Amino acid sequence: MHPAPSVIAFTTLSGLGFGLLAFLGLGLPPVTGWVAFVFFALAYALAVGGLLASVAHLANPKNAIKAFSQWRSSWLSREGIAAVAALLVMAVFAIALIFFDVRLRLLGLLGAALCLTTVFTTSMIYTQLKTVPRWNMWTTPPVFLLHCLGGGALLAGQPRLAAVLLALLGAMMIWAWSEGDSKGRAGSTMETATGLGRIGKVRLLEPPHSGENYLLKEMAYQVGRKHALKLRILTISLGIVLPVALMLLVPVTHFTAIVAILAHLIGVFAGRWLFFAEAEHVQALYYGR
Amino acid sequence: MTSLPQTTEKKLGLVIDLDTCVGCQACVVSCKEWNTSNYGAPLSDVDAYGAEPHGTFLNRVHSFEAQPEAGCSQTVHFPKSCLHCEDAPCVTVCPTGASYKREEDGIVLVNEDDCMGCGLCAWSCPYGARELDEIFGVMKKCTLCVDRIYNENIPEEDRVPSCVRTCPSGARHFGDLGDPESDVSKLVAAREGFDLMPELGTKPVNKYLPPRLKDQPSQSALTPQHSDAKGLFAWLDKALEKL
Numbered sequence: 001m002h003p004a005p006s007v008i009a010f011t012t013l014s015g016l017g018f019g020l021l022a023f024l025g026l027g028l029p030p031v032t033g034w035v036a037f038v039f040f041a042l043a044y045a046l047a048v049g050g051l052l053a054s055v056a057h058l059a060n061p062k063n064a065i066k067a068f069s070q071w072r073s074s075w076l077s078r079e080g081i082a083a084v085a086a087l088l089v090m091a092v093f094a095i096a097l098i099f100f101d102v103r104l105r106l107l108g109l110l111g112a113a114l115c116l117t118t119v120f121t122t123s124m125i126y127t128q129l130k131t132v133p134r135w136n137m138w139t140t141p142p143v144f145l146l147h148c149l150g151g152g153a154l155l156a157g158q159p160r161l162a163a164v165l166l167a168l169l170g171a172m173m174i175w176a177w178s179e180g181d182s183k184g185r186a187g188s189t190m191e192t193a194t195g196l197g198r199i200g201k202v203r204l205l206e207p208p209h210s211g212e213n214y215l216l217k218e219m220a221y222q223v224g225r226k227h228a229l230k231l232r233i234l235t236i237s238l239g240i241v242l243p244v245a246l247m248l249l250v251p252v253t254h255f256t257a258i259v260a261i262l263a264h265l266i267g268v269f270a271g272r273w274l275f276f277a278e279a280e281h282v283q284a285l286y287y288g289r
Numbered sequence: 290m291t292s293l294p295q296t297t298e299k300k301l302g303l304v305i306d307l308d309t310c311v312g313c314q315a316c317v318v319s320c321k322e323w324n325t326s327n328y329g330a331p332l333s334d335v336d337a338y339g340a341e342p343h344g345t346f347l348n349r350v351h352s353f354e355a356q357p358e359a360g361c362s363q364t365v366h367f368p369k370s371c372l373h374c375e376d377a378p379c380v381t382v383c384p385t386g387a388s389y390k391r392e393e394d395g396i397v398l399v400n401e402d403d404c405m406g407c408g409l410c411a412w413s414c415p416y417g418a419r420e421l422d423e424i425f426g427v428m429k430k431c432t433l434c435v436d437r438i439y440n441e442n443i444p445e446e447d448r449v450p451s452c453v454r455t456c457p458s459g460a461r462h463f464g465d466l467g468d469p470e471s472d473v474s475k476l477v478a479a480r481e482g483f484d485l486m487p488e489l490g491t492k493p494v495n496k497y498l499p500p501r502l503k504d505q506p507s508q509s510a511l512t513p514q515h516s517d518a519k520g521l522f523a524w525l526d527k528a529l530e531k532l
């Protein structure tokens with residue numbers, strides 16, 4: 001699948017933002033006043049920035065408002081609703097905390113739950129697609145949720161929690177990679193796609209068009225898959241190992257925290273890029289890819 | 290609403306005969322012609338006369354080669370467009386309600402006034418039957434020529450999808466696949482029509498008819514069967530054989 005920068009930015013940044021918001025809703029760290037303002041500003045910048053990046057991905061954004069209508073059937077619609085609900089609830093919580101020094105505990109809990117619901121609905125947009133076997137796995141929601149929680153804990157200044165969550169995330173990602181590698185295209189082949197397996201082995205003789213098209217650009221992305229192993233190592237070492245080591249082995253200062261967060265971010269971007277670039281769509285079989 | 294109807298009154302669709310299709314691309318051209326000037330936004334072309342022309346099509350013809358265990362391979366021309374699936378994932382994933390399946394005839398359509406161009410429906414389709422138009426930013430797909438088949442302003446013989454009307458080899462058939470007595474249903478039964486990627490559970494309405502298997506002549510017509518040569522010619526024949 002085409003690793004569109006806007007979608008990579010959206011899923012990673014908003015994931016981190018909602019993670020931080022969830023921790024703030026739980027009272028971690030227990031900030032108030034201007035310190036709380038800075039934390040909330042960062043969380044909102046990440047979450048809203050990510051959402052705006054996802055709107056930039058739309059080809060016809062003037063109809064984006066209609067995306068709130070189909071929550072009965074569509075995970076993307078549910079994501080939109082959950083995101084807006086989470087941001088609104090947390091806004092009330094934040095205003096009370098920053099300006100009135102009042103901690104609305106229950107509202108904070110509700111907000112945290114909505115933040116995690118948002119990230120879960122995001123993950124389900126990918127998980128539901130049977131056409132992309134590497135996404136259509138039980139590991140996808142835990143990977144997204146651990147991304148959000150691990151990164152959120154890092155931003156919220158919770159070193160021990162962050163280390164545990166990130167370690168879990170690393171283990172889950174490695175599991176998802178190996179399961180995805182062995183799954184391939186989950187039994188779909190050029191033979192089942194064309195139904196010509198009844199005759200024998202099928203190969204593409206002539207594609208239907210000589211140039212590119214939307215289908216090939218979007219769903220038959222092949223660039224850089226050969227670097228998969230290197231990128232996986234980068235993802236794990238920068239995204240997981242380095243921040244975990246910094247959190248556990250050296251005294252946590254502003255400097256180490258910033259290094260850990262930046263390393264984590266680079267690792268996460270690499271991992272999310274792979275999440276798209278490595279995912280094969282069954283329709284590419286019609287192009288022999 | 291992007292929930293699927295429980296049942297549809299009819300299941301209108303296409304039956305494509307892979308034995309008959311000659312890969313002439315006439316259906317591709319007639320589809321583009323009809324659909325760029327009728328239902329919804331046009332099917333745009335980008336860089337049409339330049340180095341990298343590309344554009345939106347609702348129907349494309351691939352060519353495959355199937356290699357049996359023994360004997361010659363078979364070339365199969367393979368037209369592909371939306372199969373108007375009964376369990377269409379493209380409909381249920383749509384967040385805006387733009388994608389829907391009609392209760393009366395089962396046709397899967399996009400209401401372009403609602404589409405926000407997110408492309409998720411195209412991701413969910415196993416068959417590559419949906420293309421996001423690069424210029425107009427809305428999702429395009431086969432409408433089964435919904436603006437022809439019920440159109441009383443055109444002669445009756447034209448009230449079939451443009452591709453069916455155009456196909457010079459009669460490889461494309463249109464009808465109600467929900468009615469076991471319809472011509473298309475009988476054709477599917479007689480020729481063992483099949484579904485594409487049945488393992489994905491989309492239950493396509495469109496069916497494909499398999500190509501008939503090639504004859505396997507027991508001996509090639511070109512190998513000499515025997516020789517009646519005598520004398521000098523018999524010697525020459527043997528000598529040449531040895532070379």
Ligand code: SF4
Nearest residue numbers: 371372374377379414
């Ligand atoms: S072929 Fe693709 S676009 Fe058409 S109904 Fe089936 S899933 Fe939807």
Ligand code: SF4
Nearest residue numbers: 383404405407408410
């Ligand atoms: S591209 Fe349009 S029709 Fe397809 S899922 Fe998005 S809004 Fe619905």
